[in-house]
Amino acid sequence: MGKPGASAPRKLPRQERARVTVEAILEATRRVVAEEGRERATTNRIADVAGVSIGSLYQYFPNKDALIAIVQEREEESFRRNLDPRFESLFDLPLLDAVRGVVGLIIDYHRESRDIHNALQEAAQPGFHDALMERWLGVVVAYLDEHRDEIRPTKLELAARIVLEALEALVHEMSLRDPDLLDDPEYASELTALVLGYLSPRPLHA
Amino acid sequence: MGKPGASAPRKLPRQERARVTVEAILEATRRVVAEEGRERATTNRIADVAGVSIGSLYQYFPNKDALIAIVQEREEESFRRNLDPRFESLFDLPLLDAVRGVVGLIIDYHRESRDIHNALQEAAQPGFHDALMERWLGVVVAYLDEHRDEIRPTKLELAARIVLEALEALVHEMSLRDPDLLDDPEYASELTALVLGYLSPRPLHA
Amino acid sequence: MGKPGASAPRKLPRQERARVTVEAILEATRRVVAEEGRERATTNRIADVAGVSIGSLYQYFPNKDALIAIVQEREEESFRRNLDPRFESLFDLPLLDAVRGVVGLIIDYHRESRDIHNALQEAAQPGFHDALMERWLGVVVAYLDEHRDEIRPTKLELAARIVLEALEALVHEMSLRDPDLLDDPEYASELTALVLGYLSPRPLHA
Amino acid sequence: MGKPGASAPRKLPRQERARVTVEAILEATRRVVAEEGRERATTNRIADVAGVSIGSLYQYFPNKDALIAIVQEREEESFRRNLDPRFESLFDLPLLDAVRGVVGLIIDYHRESRDIHNALQEAAQPGFHDALMERWLGVVVAYLDEHRDEIRPTKLELAARIVLEALEALVHEMSLRDPDLLDDPEYASELTALVLGYLSPRPLHA
DNA sequence: GATGAATGAGACTTCATTCAT
């Protein structure tokens, strides 16, 4: 995973009790990182919030970085499980609906995960963002390829990247700056317009 | 500024010598943060790079956060001075040219300032980004207002925000992930297409 | 023994199963200490190597020091059983052969037990060395007494100590620094010469 | 140097005050290691004994190992300065006097430095012993070479090693076990006899 | 009895900040 400490728990919990502890630590990490930021997320604080001794934390995680990396992976995995199916189901829809769907999906995603997403992204690590982006990119490229004659751009990978990155950034920013906007249908429809306008074959400056 | 001990130097330098010292410290901070990242930017390291004793640093800056805040402000100010005039000069151009100009401006901006921008943004502090955004927003809104009849969106502030945020994010991402793309005219033209497509009055799904 | 909680198992194993456990722990301790050094010999590691839970370890040994003390005693005991008979059998031989025999014995001893001997000696505890020394000293003194008229020294205890200590030290050093020398018959013969030269009644500087 | 942390102070003291601090730390290390053993020699304890904050310790020494390595080097250096000249001056004397001199020297050396020598040797590091041994070995070999026709051994390096190692070990042991013996002239004369008997050309078992 | 989960004192080290010179 690039960074040190990798991701394998140093000891696998055998008893139920231990599984609870591990879970508490992971959840505490998630919360502390999300709510108080990465700087505040000291191992002592995490152990504290988890209601567990510092020793227990190190019984299951080899070091702080590994712990945070694991939380990150889990977050990612969780989003993967939630969003990927919804995302892929948009595949069969016509352009307009597909775009609307993607916009909605990204908005939902940020609504749910604002804090953790944000705090984790703060890290230098590749993070979420990239993983998501990477996986979705392929799907979008394939979709654009299938609808090649309905759209203007020809460099599909570039186009896909522009679309996804723009949506992600815009929603992300808004989720930080003006969260209420996420619930405003007009915002969603403007984002849809942004994407459709970009893809649209019509002459731009006739 | 959110943080304590914000941004006023604790003591204004009276003598020339002192002004030089303050300058050295600020420049050292900038360099260390930009080149070695925020973690490595300890006050002792900064003083060292500045060729100044740690005591002197604290003579002029009440604490580390304030020091960094000031550097941030100065960076911002510097960009303001460089970019604002160029930005405002686009004001008089027709839509197409104006958009092209803004795209070029943002690309230039990131080309020059990747490291420092990036390192500072890492902070939780509002940062650059926002300041820039805030100021430009007004200009863009005004411009859109003047060209109201050439564009589709009616909520001008929202539209301006979408445009600026999308451009900023896309260029920022690319500057990190694929810096060479910043020099590719095709990338610039796609970004232009994105914005024009969004603003364009033509019916999107007639 | 100087240290607290010295050397009595906190609980004597009644069942066969328990005896096996105790044995496994002691053997694991021996191996870990010998092969990985005293620093690596944590109680958890020992329990692990013994294939036993840490709880079991503490069921039979009150603390780490006691555990190691016991291992030490057993090592000593083992050498006692192996070497003492051979040592005592030299008793009846004439001086030259007796000395040769002792030299050979000490060399063998170190060849076999370099690691454990070494690792245990590292401890501040009196250790092996002394126990061995103490027991053998008496035998040597008795022997010298019997051969009183063939040797120069009259303070027999001092002489015995000098002889044994010199041999032990020289072999020990060589076993660490140049182990191959232990197999070189010339080394053995030089050691023999050292002892005989010391004991020899002949005028040294006539 | 072998071990980590090397030996360069991380920062050279400029002011007299700092030099005093550094000295206090080194002396405290020496004392704590000598009097309480290596295990007890924690950096906090050392700082405490030095009457200095833990931060000051780390201002001048990069880590514990380096600190101890430096103390070791200094000890060695100190002995070098004290003993080497005396040792080399024995060079010109006839065999009997030279041996007596060496015995005396080694006894003096241990009388002065029992504790520190002992504690430092405990370490796995090459240590004192070896350094001393190595340097002296050459001198002794040269001496034996010059007196080649007065002595029996022909493998001079081996002989030198046996002599030095035996003396060192015997004196070392005695300094731990029966320190008063170090002041007993009879002990010295027995050691002399040991060496002379070994070197003596007379047939041992004619 | 056995297991292994849990504990927490304490070791090492960093770094923002103060203070004597």
Next chain:
DNA sequence: CATGAATGAAGTCTCATTCAT
């Protein structure tokens, strides 16, 4: 004013030992 020495809270991590199951 400038210097840099000194401080110590706080962070990461280990490991002997206890305790619930």
